[in-house]
Amino acid sequence: MPTATQQQQEQEQQEQQKATLVLEDGSSFPGYVFGAHVSFAGEVVFQTGMVGYPEALTDPSYCGQVLVLTYPLVGNYGVPDVSAVDQLGLSRWLESSKIWAGGLVVGEVCNEPSHWSSMSTLHQWLLSEGVPGIHGIDTRSLTKKIREHGSLLGKIVVEGQEDPTFSDPNKVNLVDRVSIKEPRVFNPDGDVRIMAVDCGLKYNQVRCLVKRGAMVTLVPWNHILDPSQYDGLFLSNGPGDPQMCKQTVEQLRSVLASSTKPVFGICLGHQLLSVAAGCSTYKMKYGNRGHNQPCVHEGTGRCFITSQNHGFAVDAASIPPEWAPLFTNKNDNSNEGIVHRTLPFFRFGASLRLWG
Template identity: 65%
Template structure:
């Protein structure tokens, strides 16, 4: 008897990790695998002697799993291969499930099941033998149980005791890779139960893990968080998934149950400051109401699909949280750098008393306005699928074409230097982006008749694009693709620590 939803297992090699990460979010939940093919890769070894993580050996954590056992209540698949094919597999998926007394069901039309859940939302379900009377076993809603209390460890445990900084991790359903990410960054991690008393004197930073169920049931954790967030000498706080929701409750915001939840390894999230889009792994059925945030707090990420809140950040204090899993062992790892942000906050604040957050230091000069040369406005009936440059960020009002966000000004002018000079008007761009049209090079060499030489920008030539030797917007020093439009948002020259962590490797800081 279980709640049934489509899970977040990676279709190639994330299923063992997903099934073993149920301490976070899947306890007493049936996992339906939505892709039609079977799972031929099997399961890896479970012994710590041969299977601990070599990169984090001092933690004695199982290398291929996110907890010590399977936590899903059941597994539903279309096919199940009897012969594992992966080089590290020591048993088949069927054998692994049998060893841990987890029921599995194969031969199910999982695509039809996916469509039903998509239409009806998360459903309660039962796995029963044939000929079982329909009403002989009642449905059980796991969200009415205090699942965090059931899965949280009972006594504190220390990982990497020789670490430089002390991190307390509240176990609401902690995943092994969260411990790995903290230990690899030099932290001594003390994992405590969900209701453990929290004292800022005991740690340099506080991490709140993910977990299953309704966040409203964790009032003891919320009360402890409220005292930490209100301390006169703030310590860095980072929450993930359920931890994000608990921080929201602690500051007086509201949470709600979603109809479907967001589950999968390819959920797009927009970073609010840079408008960069990142792919994230998610598995949650509750969310934070962004409109309920108190003064001093702001959204950090927003889901690009359903516009639900994906993160919070305090405007002045070192507190932030995310709804997704930046540490997800099966990937993607786009935002694992958030653990670096947390570590930098810990290093910067430590146990010292600072009158204000540490300064980011002297930033290099960057373009503040960028000129894009596009192919003209869109007309009714014209499609914008081939707008590779992103120049159609603001269509003329008469076109009545909905385009993206980004530019504060747009103008349609003849493709000639005088025309561009007129269009530029009083905007005075100090950077230019020209991925498609050779006319940008003409502007650069147009002498006194050109728009650009007076402002000394560098024009990117047609051959310079992201995949052919160009650094793209990074060469111009712009912190996000969506900021590249002439008349673009003012003030992109300075980056916060979070923004710097979100820059691709090699981009200037």
């Protein structure tokens, strides 16, 4: 834990270094830099969760994005031991091996965390990973702008640093950037063989599958999918536009045409499987990101509070006749899952606490 003197020095240093969040519509939000003193350009998105910033920052779905946290105070419980691993060799506290968000925007950053697991401040962690943060921003006004205008490109420009050009991360294959490069097996003595396609997977998904007795073979996003090698296929979450993952979609079309083994997709995995089934997708106005998204189950009318992080969605009007809607977001009526009417193929656009 940093000493009181170190915390004071950090705070004074942050207050001296100015930075500005600049949006593509010409608006700007002045503040102060914390973390790494570097500039970054990407898509500006907001997340409505009250807690969970270590998990959010390490969620590969935020790759290429400037993450705005709407909760006014961030960093108050510090950062846990990022080197700690569990029995599977995965990070114990984080959702991946690194911070994937390109930048962080908060109203107020806390330099004096108080929590039993805290090993460093948010500032120290971002600094160690080379990720810039900006605080002193009116995040309420910024979030209202994004909600009214729609998604905006933006950049954190640190005073004295080179001003980067605007960059749209959705125009590149972000999944290729975040996915593992070689297969990896967890719990090799498991009773059921699950092949998990890593499109930007979060570690807790592996833990929950293993907890239920499965052998999990984690494979890259463009891995050849052979139904003889698994009992069930899982498609993970991930960043960006599902239309960029053409190799995955082609593999899934082959699977759907040749096998009736269970297939389950979540978030981006839901979108990829839907595209393979014949659905179309679209970019949402500002996406659904947070821990409090209400979704209604089509069969029972029951409403679930879900965790979500996606900027693209499946067009409900494009769902083929052999498929049916499974969940609908009640904030914007976007589709959050579809299910095959006769075969064991289904997917969620959200996490229904299945992984927690």
